[in-house]
Amino acid sequence: MDSIIAVAAALLYAVAIATIVPGLAQQTGIKIRIVLVAATAALICHAWLLSDLIFNDSGQNLSILNVASLISFIISLVLSAAMLKQRLWFLLPVAYCFAAINLTAANHLPSTFLHHLENDPKLLIHISLALFSYATLTIGTLYALQLAWLDNRLKSKKSLAINPNMPPLMLIERHLFKIILVGNLLLTATLLTGFIFVHDMFAQGKGHKAILSFMAWVVYSVLLWGHYQQGWRGKKVTWFAIVGATLLTLAYFGSRFVREIILS
CATH class of the missing domain: 1.20.120 (Four Helix Bundle (Hemerythrin (Met), subunit A))
Incomplete structure (x- = not known):
């Protein structure tokens, strides 16, 4: 079935x-x-x-x-x-x-x-926050890629006709930073609950998750600061979003992919 x-x-x-x-x-x-x-x-x-x-x-x-x-x-x-x-x-x-x-x-x-x-509701809270933070920031990365694609088409003038199925460029950018802000807040809560609820967070084989997740949090925090304080836009935003998503993917799936898929 x-x-x-x-x-x-x-x-x-x-x-x-x-x-x-x-x-x-x-x-x-x-x-x-x-x-x-x-x-x-x-x-x-x-x-x-x-x-x-x-x-x-x-x-x-x-x-x-x-x-x-x-x-x-x-x-x-x-x-x-x-x-x-x-x-x-x-x-x-x-x-x-x-x-x-x-x-x-x-x-x-x-x-x-x-x-x-x-039997462990605290761990359930931590895992739920991790899932939603990763999903939210992944959506943000998709928005960043869409923004980069549309910006490239406009600058290269490959298509002068406006596709009625595509949203306005500024609207995508506005939604992008709202999504990344929410995702980074969820990631902050994930890290805090990890430190509080997960006692063996830095045990052998697990420490890299916390380190990579914290590095991703730094990347997204710098991105948000750069946009709201320095007016960052364009390719820089896209690369920051991709780097942050890559770090989170390695944190969540890196060692487990090797252990559960390749070695088994």
Whole structure:
């Protein structure tokens, strides 16, 4: 049954992508209702699959693939909800593509990393904050990439026609820094709860997570300071966002990828 659900979710994500991409390429209208129905059905299937993969009688299976699939679900859910008010057509295909890949991998390449979060609510708070901070800052990085792409097209004058499916450049920039600010606040809370609740945070094999996460926090803090105090824009903002997201990805998934996927 899980395999059927995974295939159904991947196909529904593909339908949503196939509906969006031609509108972006040809600057034509996008059938919002089809995208919304396909994305909603895909998210329902994705959530159903995650509940089967993560929750079992032995605890919660927070393997790297399950966590990656959960994060991609959160990102797709947030962007799909925002689609109703904002033109996020450039971001949605990227998010849906990663969601389809992650849920397929989680279903067909099973791995185990059991926790008993019901017995440790403080750890549950820390992990929840970590998930939402990473998802939020990843969305911010997608916004930064969209901003860089649009800025490049405008400067190179490759397309003089205004694509009705793309939001205004200044609106994207405004949303970008709001998202990064929220994400950095969540990351701050993640680090604080880690120091308070996780007693072995700097134990062998775990210390790099705290160090890399703190480095990412510094990068995002400098980015926010540079924008609001020095007026940073353009490529500098994009590179800071990419560096911060890369550091967080290495912190959250680096050693576990080697341990759970490569070595096993």
